[in-house]
Amino acid sequence: MSMKEIASWALDVANLRGASYADVRIVDERGRSLATKNGKVGSASDGESLGAGVRVVAEGAWGFAATDDLKRESLEATAAKAVAIAKASARVKQYDVRLAPEKAVTDDWATPCRIDPFSLSVEDHLALLLKVDSELRAVKGVTLAETGLSFRRYEQWFYSSEGSDIHQTKYITGAGYAAYSFAGTEISKRSYPNSFGGQYQNKGYELIDELKLVENARRIGEEAVALHQAPQCPEGKFTIVLDSSQLGLQIHESVGHPIELDRVLGMEANFAGTSFLTLDKLRTLRYGSDLVNVVADATPAHGPGLGTFAYDDEGVASQCTPIISSGLFTGYLSSRETAHSIGEQRSGATMRAEGWNRIPLIRMTNISILPGEKPLSFEQLLASTEDGIYMQTNRSWSIDDKRYQFQFGCEVGWEIKGGKLGRMLKNPSYSGITTEFWNSMDAICSRDEWTLWGTPNCGKGQPMQTMGTGHGASPARFRNVQVGSAYKGT
Amino acid sequence: MLTADQARELFQRVLKHSHADETEAIVAGGAHALTRFANNTIHQNVSEESAALSVRVVVGGRTARASTNKLDEESIRRTVAAAEALAKVQAPDADLLPMAAAAEAGASSEGAPSRYFEATAAITPEDRALAVRSIVDVASKNKLTAAGIYSTSSAVEAILNSSGLAQFHPQTSSEISITMLGGDSSGWQKANSPDARNLDSAALAETAARKARDSAAPRELPPGKYTVILEPAAVLDLVGFMFWDFGGQALLDQRSFLNDRVGKKIFGENITIWDDVAHPLQSGAPFDGEGVRRQRLKLVENGVVKRLVYARGTAAKMKKSEMATKLGEVAATGHGFPLPNEMGEAPMNVVFEGGPAASRQTVEQMVASTERGVLVTRLWYIREVDPYEKILTGMTRDGTFDIEGGKLRHGIRNFRFNQSLLHMLSNVEAMGEPVRASGEESFDMVVPAMKVKDFNFTEVTKF
Numbered sequence: 001m002s003m004k005e006i007a008s009w010a011l012d013v014a015n016l017r018g019a020s021y022a023d024v025r026i027v028d029e030r031g032r033s034l035a036t037k038n039g040k041v042g043s044a045s046d047g048e049s050l051g052a053g054v055r056v057v058a059e060g061a062w063g064f065a066a067t068d069d070l071k072r073e074s075l076e077a078t079a080a081k082a083v084a085i086a087k088a089s090a091r092v093k094q095y096d097v098r099l100a101p102e103k104a105v106t107d108d109w110a111t112p113c114r115i116d117p118f119s120l121s122v123e124d125h126l127a128l129l130l131k132v133d134s135e136l137r138a139v140k141g142v143t144l145a146e147t148g149l150s151f152r153r154y155e156q157w158f159y160s161s162e163g164s165d166i167h168q169t170k171y172i173t174g175a176g177y178a179a180y181s182f183a184g185t186e187i188s189k190r191s192y193p194n195s196f197g198g199q200y201q202n203k204g205y206e207l208i209d210e211l212k213l214v215e216n217a218r219r220i221g222e223e224a225v226a227l228h229q230a231p232q233c234p235e236g237k238f239t240i241v242l243d244s245s246q247l248g249l250q251i252h253e254s255v256g257h258p259i260e261l262d263r264v265l266g267m268e269a270n271f272a273g274t275s276f277l278t279l280d281k282l283r284t285l286r287y288g289s290d291l292v293n294v295v296a297d298a299t300p301a302h303g304p305g306l307g308t309f310a311y312d313d314e315g316v317a318s319q320c321t322p323i324i325s326s327g328l329f330t331g332y333l334s335s336r337e338t339a340h341s342i343g344e345q346r347s348g349a350t351m352r353a354e355g356w357n358r359i360p361l362i363r364m365t366n367i368s369i370l371p372g373e374k375p376l377s378f379e380q381l382l383a384s385t386e387d388g389i390y391m392q393t394n395r396s397w398s399i400d401d402k403r404y405q406f407q408f409g410c411e412v413g414w415e416i417k418g419g420k421l422g423r424m425l426k427n428p429s430y431s432g433i434t435t436e437f438w439n440s441m442d443a444i445c446s447r448d449e450w451t452l453w454g455t456p457n458c459g460k461g462q463p464m465q466t467m468g469t470g471h472g473a474s475p476a477r478f479r480n481v482q483v484g485s486a487y488k489g490t
Numbered sequence: 491m492l493t494a495d496q497a498r499e500l501f502q503r504v505l506k507h508s509h510a511d512e513t514e515a516i517v518a519g520g521a522h523a524l525t526r527f528a529n530n531t532i533h534q535n536v537s538e539e540s541a542a543l544s545v546r547v548v549v550g551g552r553t554a555r556a557s558t559n560k561l562d563e564e565s566i567r568r569t570v571a572a573a574e575a576l577a578k579v580q581a582p583d584a585d586l587l588p589m590a591a592a593a594e595a596g597a598s599s600e601g602a603p604s605r606y607f608e609a610t611a612a613i614t615p616e617d618r619a620l621a622v623r624s625i626v627d628v629a630s631k632n633k634l635t636a637a638g639i640y641s642t643s644s645a646v647e648a649i650l651n652s653s654g655l656a657q658f659h660p661q662t663s664s665e666i667s668i669t670m671l672g673g674d675s676s677g678w679q680k681a682n683s684p685d686a687r688n689l690d691s692a693a694l695a696e697t698a699a700r701k702a703r704d705s706a707a708p709r710e711l712p713p714g715k716y717t718v719i720l721e722p723a724a725v726l727d728l729v730g731f732m733f734w735d736f737g738g739q740a741l742l743d744q745r746s747f748l749n750d751r752v753g754k755k756i757f758g759e760n761i762t763i764w765d766d767v768a769h770p771l772q773s774g775a776p777f778d779g780e781g782v783r784r785q786r787l788k789l790v791e792n793g794v795v796k797r798l799v800y801a802r803g804t805a806a807k808m809k810k811s812e813m814a815t816k817l818g819e820v821a822a823t824g825h826g827f828p829l830p831n832e833m834g835e836a837p838m839n840v841v842f843e844g845g846p847a848a849s850r851q852t853v854e855q856m857v858a859s860t861e862r863g864v865l866v867t868r869l870w871y872i873r874e875v876d877p878y879e880k881i882l883t884g885m886t887r888d889g890t891f892d893i894e895g896g897k898l899r900h901g902i903r904n905f906r907f908n909q910s911l912l913h914m915l916s917n918v919e920a921m922g923e924p925v926r927a928s929g930e931e932s933f934d935m936v937v938p939a940m941k942v943k944d945f946n947f948t949e950v951t952k953f
Binding site: 035037038040041042043044045046047048049050051061062063064065066067068069078081082084085086088089090091092093094095121122123126143144146180182185186187189265266267268269270271273276357358359395396397398399400401402404405407409427429431433462463482485486487488489490 | 522523524525526527528529530531532533534535536537538539540541542552554555556557558559560565569572573575576577579580581583614615616618619620622623626635637638639641667668669671676678715743744745747749830831832870871872873874875876877878879881883884885887888904906908909910913930946948949950951952953
């Protein structure tokens with residue numbers, strides 16, 4: 001039985017029951033997660049999930065139903081339920097759903113994947129993690145070492161009542177580790193290559209080879225222990241330099257979320273919040289300094305980010321949308337339903353669902369700050385900074401529900417004195433107002449320092465959906481930033 | 491919906507394919523529906539039916555897990571084989587215990603009330619739409635716009651193993667969350683219960699609307715230390731961050747703020763906390779991730795941390811640890827997560843005592859006794875700044891008010907806080923009646939409103 005035939009059972013019933021639009025996504029996914037802790041395997045698990053979600057518009061309102069039973073009677077009942085739910089939705093509405101037009105497309109696309117991670121030896125994977133673990137714990141004072149590898153294969157078939165037929169396969173690979181040190185009244189932590197699980201990309205096992213996990217482990221362990229002896233990061237206004245992973249998260253929170261058009265239009269008001277980027281600010285707000293150029297780029301040409309795909313989950317081809325252009329706010333993330341609210345004739349192709357049992361929502365694709373056009377290495381950036389603080393690797397992150405006021409903590413800071421890195425500082429943090437912060441950026445490193453980071457755990461929606469997003473960034477410098485408020489008064 | 495007999499039958503099919511020394515299956519399934527509204531319109535409305543099987547095996551002192559929602563014979567065979575393959579490539583783990591036997595696990599129904607209500611399971615999309623209509627009517631009457639959810643679900647969870655353990659828990663759930671939006675203000679309310687008849691959509695909407703109305707035209711107060719009155723949802727979302735540290739494994743890993751603090755007075759005299767799955771306002775299965783019955787425990791008594799919770803394996807490891815003599819009773823308590831995992835265990839059915847009944851105050855009484863302070867409806871985006879001093883940061887949201895001379899004066903712009911939980915729970919001046927509270931940052935628990943002195947607001951936002 002082909003997936004197309006299975007989907008047709010649902011589409012036919014949706015049509016018969018009165019849906020003006022319907023789509024079916026069938027998803028078959030597989031995952032593997034391996035972790036170690038203090039020299040032992042912490043967990044080893046495989047998982048797979050198959051199911052179908054039916055999304056319809058009937059009587060001008062949305063309905064959605066999902067099932068993990070792909071037999072004909074189940075698909076037909078699920079489609080009928082989706083239509084019934086849509087008709088219930090229609091009892092409380094102020095407007096009819098209106099979808100931006102989209103041509104039907106038939107296509108097949110897959111993530112470039114050089115090495116299928118599921119084809120390799122689990123024993124070798126565990127040996128790699130245990131080698132990293134032993135390097136971390138070889139450092140006296142490391143009290144906890146955690147490592148992890150994860151692989152996911154996500155295959156989706158999309159069919160719509162408008163005739164689209166799209167098959168996409170994605171591979172997602174991730175790895176990382178952390179060293180903790182407990183001493184006195186402090187728990188210090190250092191992570192590599194990023195915190196909260198490490199680095200993730202739409203790639204095969206080749207990513208793991210690129211990360212140089214073992215080579216960096218000893219340094220990370222040593223830094224975790226050294227933090228106990230480091231002075232506290234001072235409080236006050238400072239010039240700060242952020243590493244590319246922290247800048248990636250800064251983009252995620254203070255650019256990526258506020259440009260989601262569903263938030264702007266109040267659709268997320270109860271949970272994720274709204275946005276300070278009201279519609280009047282499009283092409284009028286000076287979001288950042290002239291050096292700030294941000295794009296929402298889901299096209300494969302942008303790189304193997306977690307927000308890379310050929311088509312979104314409404315069947316719209318991926319696009320690159322300028323979000324901030326030389327500091328000016330120029331674009332939102334949109335969908336077929338919301339595009340008209342900003343005068344667009346077509347969706348920006350940002351709708352994605354966590355799996356077969358969730359509806360697509362507007363999600364960040366790869367929201368990346370473009371590297372500086374003038375050659376500027378990290379060393380040159382430091383050399384041009386007389387006095388400041390360099391912060392690496394996120395430790396805590398928080399921002400208000402309109403995405404204005406934020407506070408970030410990092411795992412480690414370093415004094416910058418006379419153009420060079422000086423003493424290590426513990427507990428660095430910085431805070432500010434989104435637009436004031438981006439307008440204070442006066443330098444960003446060029447392409448050689450640019451990394452496309454993956455955030456695998458972005459939460460949004462009710463029921464909650466977790467989604468991977470991509471964020472390319474180079475180290476950058478910001479002037480006159482509030483530092484140290486996280487520990488003020490505590 | 492999956493029945494106990496169907497779960498047993500599924501487990502027999504698993505056993506047929508298993509070559510492992512020991513085999514465990516977790517079977518979960520159910521139906522979940524959620525109606526979501528914004529701008530006074532139902533804009534998302536979803537429903538899902540599913541069932542999933544998760545198999546853990548033990549082979550030569552090594553364990554691993556594999557899961558699937560494909561329940562045909564070949565998929566079950568492949569899932570069992572995948573778990574066995576993952577186990578076999580590991581080194582034997584000397585700390586791995588045999589699976590829990592039926593006698594060790596106890597009877598799952600012991601002391602726990604039924605949490606399955608047909609009336610909740612039978613709720614239809616039309617029923618939810620009617621409730622949303624009542625909420626939108628309140629919004630319209632107040633010239634506000636409403637956003638929120640009404641969800642209902644029925645689910646079953648079963649754990650069975652080759653040592654004869656078989657636990658089964660059916661449950662229904664229902665939840666309403668409402669945000670009322672004005673031009674420059676907002677108000678919020680949320681409630682949930684296994685029995686949807688306990689939810690009053692219109693009453694919740696009226697309270698959220700009042701908060702939105704009363705906080706209009708917010709003024710800015712300077713950051714600093716204030717006496718705050720935290721409504722139960724705000725208390726919940728803050729204190730929820732510390733309970734992950736109450737597991738024995740967190741202490742063995744030296745990642746808990748309770749390392750070197752068990753048995754010491756770290757909170758105020760008025761703080762006493764239980765973990766009690768059978769409490770009438772609690773929810774969830776009466777057994778843990780290994781099928782072991784959850785025990786009722788007094789975690790904190792008059793500010794002193796008395797007990798930690800333990801999975802079976804963690805308790806065995808802790809008994810061999812140098813820490814064991816400093817931690818009070820060390821024994822399996824029925825709080826473990828499904829194996830294998832790195833976290834160990836945590837109390838998930840937290841109940842704050844709230845002090846003697848005669849001393850309890852309503853939020854209104856707390857306001858009346860406050861010369862200068864801030865009333866907080868809800869907190870948002872809370873994250874841990876310092877893991878040992880338990881400093882948390884986050885924002886106020888959806889109804890923050892200035893209190894002067896014992897009265898609510900006006901809405902204020904939202905604050906950022908950086909606050910140590912150790913200090914906060916040492917500065918509680920008054921508490922209310924503990925209620926079942928639900929927020930967005932923590933699991934649900936039974937907590938009172940609290941009046942706290944010297945709460946540390948460090949910055950203010952623009953709305």
